[in-house]
Amino acid sequence: MSGYGEVMVAFILFSVIFAGMVIMSRMLAPKNPYKEKLDLYECGSPILQGGYKMDIKYYLLAIMFTLFDIEILFVVPWSVYARGLGIIGFIEVSVFIILLFAGYIYAYVKGALKWQ
């Protein structure tokens, strides 16, 4: 089996084991549901109806994360062959990182990174 085939088998095995644990406890445990128990936890008070407002920061954060994660993805191949690629490779990757870093500084100046 190749490595990734084994990973797939392991995934199935783990899923079966852990789902089995949950199902087994479901069968073993007592069941006595009533209205109050099935209510959502709201610190013992009646549930307050209200909207849900999410900070726009989370979207900015997601964008920034995608940006930097892709950067890392591009750096990974270079980092494996860093010695072999020599000075040229290093300069290329530096230019790439510095360009992204300029973007980072722009985002910083714009205040996209500050949580205040």
Place this chain on the structure above:
Amino acid sequence: MSDAVIGALIFLVKFFLLFAIISVFVLYATWYERKVIGHMQQRIGPKRVGWHGLLQPVADMIKAFFKEDSIPRDADKLFFWSAPVIGTVFAMMAALAIPFGPPLVLFGRHITLDVVHLPSGILYMLAMLSLVSFGVIFAGLSTKSKYPIIGAQREVAQVISYELILATALLNPVIMAGSLDLTKIVDAQSHLWFIFYQPVAFVCFLISMFAVSARVPFDLPEAENELVAGFMTEFTGMKFSLFYFAQYVVIFTVSMLAVIFFFGGWLGPSFLPPVAWLFIKWAFFIFLYTWSWGTFPRYRYDQLMNISWLILLPIVIINILWTGFAIQFGLPYLH
């Protein structure tokens, strides 16, 4: 027997061995933490069940099995059920690629001491570690309850911010070893551990390691004093235990990563077997988790994000450039 069958058998043996090791670790990590933190706080910790409370984790596990499993009326059943399973499965998947020692040659067969041996092991592990947070997200959103939603929201932001740092910090040893294979990374440290070359990367890794596994001082997704139990608020019994299980497996895995990438893995004087060295170094990180739990208060959410984006990210990126530069010009601190 054919070669493939033997290979499959070896895989199964390794798989269940890993499962057993991690299960025992998770069970006894709870005992160990309660004991250590108890003594730090001038208490004695568990003492009743078994000798010095050694059977306490077993009792806890049995309790988890027989505890009523209540599902809120408004919850999304499918996601509510799958959330704890997903988290645990992916945490265990990440642990599959940990090499516990140098490859063995047994009865003429070449056996690696990781359950699956992948040429790009570290990328696989990082991917699996990211997927663990899906369990948390499902848990938070499926219940439609307010505290879990806030907890899940925190977890998402925290995990994506810190996995970036974690991955970037690990690139430095990768550059130096020139490989993504965990075994080769350990071999590359045979003359000197990477911690001495890469102290900055190590510190960044250490901080993000605590954040990724959501432990004090970064335990915000489940900050019990603010969010009751965070994303786990609506979970009971076995499902609740599985979230803890997943968390401890992540701790296990990232501690192993720290040892493999910065502390020379299983390398050590030969009077102890390599596996012993690996676990001795790893135990130090486990202790570090408990120690910080007993010492630090908790960061606030925005502060946590600021640490990641404003301090650590520039440092690790500049560190990568510096490592690349040093490697090209063979600076004295590199061989």
Place this chain on the structure above:
Amino acid sequence: MSVETREMLINMGPQHPSTHGVLRIILKLDGERIAGSEPEVGYLHRGFEKLAENMLYQQFIPYTDRLDYLASMNNNQSYVVAVERLLGIKAPPRAQAIRVIMSELGRIASHLVWLATHALDIGAMTVFLYCFREREAIIDLFEAAAGNRLNYNYARIGGVAFDLPKGFKENLQKFLDIFPEKLDEYHRLLTKNRIWLSRTKGIGILTKEQAINWGTSGPVLRGSGVEWDIRKAFPYDGYENYDFDVPTNQTGDVYGRYLVRMEEMRQSRRIIQQAIEHLPDGPVILQDSPYVSPSKEKIMTENFSLMKHMVLTIKGMRTPVATLYSATENPKGELGFYIVSDGSGKPYKLKIRAPSFINISAMPTMLKGNYVADVIAVIGSLDFVFGECDR
């Protein structure tokens, strides 16, 4: 195009790990930021003020224990001082000194619980257990003196119930000797801790004017830079004879209040040290006063004393017809008793000014614009007890 958004409404409490009892806050959240908050009290209301109208003055003393149950000694003292002022009597010097020792010990114990829970809320778990270790020593002292560990019922109108037991002074001195070290230990764990600083500095700011306008008192007021302490302003039980400072902090944030309380513990220790060094001799309760029952021995042997005791327990004392407000400095702030007396043995009306209740009312001001996580930091720094707030 406009998108209508509504803030998330969320209940914090009454069943929440860090609302210190049964406070309920309705938070209006904008993301994780607080757009508005509304504290709701009353979950622990037991009607003490009404109960007081139906019982003799001396019968109400045990009820005061149940006000701020973390500083019962201080409540006892506060109440008996109020009644003594109504009657125009004063406890003998030894009783006064004992009350001072007890109430300052009570202040330390109360502040230790505050520090413990405040630190636990912010996530520092170890401080919690360290503080309870020291509090245990104080509780042991209280137990030796009063026989109880939480509700002491120790002060009496005109003195205290019993004299100090044998060995009390030595044990107290032992505690006083080790306490500064322990206090330094807490300081080492928290005061310069980066995480602690970032969690408490600049959070929950209450300016000087706001603090005065909201009528806050105690460490909350002093943390906003107002030097106001009833012990200095209207001394009772001989506080004017002790040399101590009133710590203040100008910042008005959570950290300022933290520093004030930490320093208050040191000052309390100073007061106790002075009190046991100059502990006067003599009776611990007024002798031959029309308001105080005679000693057990006299009740058993003298006819007049027996009659007096019977009248005092059945009919109560004859009080002057008067209205009076008397306040003392409780660990939480100004604990006041407003007594309307119609001359009988029972108060016509007794109103308790609970410092926790008034300090809580300033909370929405402090919370606005902060994060969810800051709510618990602010709650911790206000240090309220619901037995007192809801009465």
